[in-house]
Amino acid sequence: MTHAGDVTWMERAIELSRKCPPAEGAFSVGAIIVGADGEELANGYSRETDAHVHAEEAALAKLPADDPRLADATLYSTLEPCSERKSRPHTCTQLILRSPIRRVVIAWREPSLLVADCVGVESLRAEGIEVFELDVLASRARAVNAHLLA
Numbered sequence: 001m002t003h004a005g006d007v008t009w010m011e012r013a014i015e016l017s018r019k020c021p022p023a024e025g026a027f028s029v030g031a032i033i034v035g036a037d038g039e040e041l042a043n044g045y046s047r048e049t050d051a052h053v054h055a056e057e058a059a060l061a062k063l064p065a066d067d068p069r070l071a072d073a074t075l076y077s078t079l080e081p082c083s084e085r086k087s088r089p090h091t092c093t094q095l096i097l098r099s100p101i102r103r104v105v106i107a108w109r110e111p112s113l114l115v116a117d118c119v120g121v122e123s124l125r126a127e128g129i130e131v132f133e134l135d136v137l138a139s140r141a142r143a144v145n146a147h148l149l150a
Contacts, residue, residue: 002132006105009034009076010137013043014107017055017078017144020046027110028144029079031055033063033101036072052087055079060095071100078141080110081120093120096129103130107141111149 009032016030023046032043044058056077063070081092081104096104110118121131142149 002134003074005034005038006074006076006132006134007137009074010078010105010107010134011140013055013076013078014137014140014144016043016045017141019048020055020144022147023047023051024147027079027148029055029077031059031075031077033059033070034074034076035069041067041069041073054082054085054088054092056081056092057088057095060099065099067100071102073101074103074105075101076105078107078144080106080108080118081124082110083118083120083123091120093123096124097127102128103132105132105134107134108138109133 013030013032017028020028026046029046033041035041042059042062044062045055047053048058056075075096081096083091083093085091104124109121124131
């Protein structure tokens, strides 16, 4: 279900994704964690701190895991959280599931270009996380990744 502000926050996440250093074989993704009061709690983007960090991972790392605001927060990500990765012990889906976050909004699902069958959305929903796909902004999120999708 869409909430007030979802489009605005996703547009901001798309702008963040434009900060990603270009990389062949890796999507450029932006993520923002927003509290129930509409305050931005943290943000991140792919390759923000190192060549392997993902956007959701970068944003979550900026907050204490037990931050009470996370229980009512929404995580906005321009791409479906990863459900498979080689560079880290935990996927973004696992990191979200380990957090108190109960709502995730994405712009588009990960295509089978780099991972044959990303199941981030399905895995989150199976654990009771509300996942909303804001497909009205999918083309803008994909455009940032045109170098991979050509």
